[in-house]
Amino acid sequence: MxxxxxxxxxxxxxxxxxxxxxxxxxxxxxxxxxxxxxxxxxxxxxxxxxFLCLAVIFAFSFILPCPVRPQYVSTWNRTVPDAATFDFLAVEDANEDKVLDVFFIYRDADASRNTCLNADLSVPCLVLTAVDGTNGKSLWKRALSAEFDWVECGVKGLGHKGSGCLVAHADNLTAVDKKTGQIMWQHSRSTLMHGNLPLISVPDLNSDGKEDFAVLSYNPDALSFTPTPTELVFFSGKSGDQLGSRVNVDVNGVFAHLHFKTASGASYLLLLTDSGLYAVSLGRLAALAKPGFESALKKEKSWEELSDIHTGFISLYQSGFLKRVLAVQGSNPPSLLIQTDSSVSLLQTDKLKTAWTTNTSTLLSEPTFGQFDKDGIPDIMIEEDAGNQTKRVMVLSGHSGVVLWEVSLLFWPPSPRPASVLTLNTYSVFMLWGQTNQTSQMQSSFLLHPRYSKLLLERRKSSQNIVSFKATLLERGRHASYLVLTGPDGRRHTDDSEPVILTKRKIKKDVEESEVYGVTADELISQDAEDSVREAFHRLRFSEIQ
Structure with missing residues (x-):
């Protein structure tokens, strides 16, 4: 139990x-x-x-306004009657709408009379203006005393705002706020005899929290009989005050210069002279202006080993026929394109050796960089004089210097230099100017797609005096456009009786209004080929990295 x-x-x-x-x-x-x-x-x-989630969604959807992306006009014109302009176009975001705006400068006697008088300036005066990149409407105007020398926008460190435009005019050096057009500071140019572009940006030398800059003075006119010393002057970006003393750059025959940074970030001043290309460390020059300034600037050990023990100068390229030196955009490590009377060469700055040399005739414009083939190395578009008002436009391989593409076009000087815009497909679209008909008074712009290199899209325009031309992206990854500034050239004409016109056009807008032109004159163009090249342009997506 x-x-x-x-x-x-x-x-x-x-x-x-x-x-x-x-x-x-x-x-x-x-x-x-x-x-x-x-x-x-x-x-x-x-x-x-x-309930709380729905309330938040409702607030953000209906109560709080969503950010609206600016709707741009594909084509707009900005006209200034009775004026003269200069070869200057810059793009910066002035109104902070994430679309780049356009800056240009003109001399205007009549239309800007009130603008000049309101600023207590005599007529005519200079007018630096910013227009909205989306629709061409004026954002601001700044009247300045006449006698234009040069202007550069996007200069970092200017004033308390951080960046702006620096204008050399009359006897003044003036910093203008890019957002408002207000003058941030203005100083006499007594410290500069000539003060040539480009500006040389340098780190914060005087520890005021803003970047500074330097200006190199020399007389680039080889025919001038007035001896002019080559001097470097450092300035505070925040106040415009001179920093340290003027530095005598002891080299003769300077006719151009370039600020260059090596792969390690070391800053050098490149000097183009009658006998060749020389470099000198900015750190060395800063120390001569004021001991201690050099601490903010690096030096390249491999370059310094080749410098003269007494002067600090480094001989990079010996030639008595030097014409132009450009930093190759997008090259890694940084390279230099050297142009002489009869050739272009690529100088590898990490090895200080010439990679290749290609013989040319006289070049008509400054070379343009872009991606033509698929090797990822920037290629070079050049225009050489072929005689009889004909130019030969070529694309040279950045790797070897061989000719990858060429076309012959008629031209009437002055003709705008080519331009390029990079796409997301790692190749660039090129834009160039010329004529295909000798009897026509029309000037044409051409679009080149590297994957359809036997064809060009030609858009004919009425003949106008193009003073400045620029192709760029006005918005991150989109809004690929080109800018054309026409009218009397202020450096050549004193008569301001014609209008100055700034035009912005969307690049793809030209595709619809262009004719297909064969690079080879005897090549037959089928309808399928026309349709294919137009469709290829319409499918393009652009990159902000050049």
Whole structure:
């Protein structure tokens, strides 16, 4: 009996527990009641969270305004009657709408009379202006005293705002805020005899929290009989005050210069002279201006090993026929393109050796960089004079210097230099100018797609005096456009009786209004080929990295 009773307890433990006074049963009911209250609180919390989420979504969707991306006009014109302009176009975001705006400068006697007089300036005066990149409407105008020398926008460190435009005019050096057009500071140019572009940006030398800059003075006119010393002057970007003393750059025959950074970030001043190309460390020059300034500037060890122990100059390229030196855009490591009377060469700055040399005739314009083939190395478009008002436009391989593409076009000087815009497909679209018909008074722009290199898209325009031309992206990854500034050239004409016109056109807009032109004159162009090249341009997506 005892054994059977024990086995029954093991077989039904819950039932056995309930038999002992019913305690287990009562605890079970209480547990169920607590669970019921907990489940209710959870349900309420869940419903409340849903309500809060819906309230937030409603607020952001209907109450708080969503940011609206500016809607740009594909083509716009900005006209200034009775004026003259200069070869200057810059793009910066002045109104902070994430679309780049356009800066240009003109001399205007009549239309800007009130602008000049309101600034207590005599007529005519210079007018630096910013227009909205989306629609061409004026953002601001800044009247400045006449006698234009040069202007550069996007200069970092200017004033308290951080960047702006620096204008050399009359006897003044003036910093203008790119957002408002207000003058941030203005100083006499007594410290500069000539002050040539490009500006040389340098780190914060005087520890005021803003970047500084330097200006190199020399007389680039080889026919001038007035001896002019080559001097470097450092300035505070924040206040415009001179930093340290003027530095005499002891080299003769300087006619151009370039600020160059090596792969390690070391800053050098490149000097183009009658005898060749020389470099000198900016750190060395900064130390001569004021001891201690050099601490903010790096030096390249491999370059310094080749420098003259007394002068610090480094001979990079010896030639008595040097014409132009350009930093190759997008090259890694940085390279230099060197142009002489009869050749272009690529100088590798990490090895200080010439990678290749290609013979040319006289070049008509500054070379343009872009991606033509698929090797990822920037290629070079050049225009050489072929005689009889004909130019030969070529694309040279950045790797070897061989000719990858060429076409012959008629031209009437002055003709704008080519330009390029990089696409997301790692190749660039090139834009060039010329004529295909000798009897026509129309000037044409041409679009070149590297994957359809036997064809060009030609858009004919009325003949106008193009003073400046620029192709660029006005918005990150999109809004690929070109800018054309026409009118009397202020450096050549004193008569301001014609209008100055700034035009912006979307590049793809030209595709619809262009004719297909064969690079080879005897090549037959089928309708399928026309349709294919137009479709290829329409499918393009652009990159902001050049």
């Amino acid at each position: 005892t054994d059977e009773s024990g086995r029954g307890g093991e077989a039904e433990p819950l039932k056995d527990g309930e038999a002992e006074g019913g305690v287990t049963k009562e605890k079970s009911c209480a547990g169920k009641l607590g669970l019921s209250h907990l489940t209710g609180w959870r349900t309420a919390a869940f419903l409340l969270s849903i």
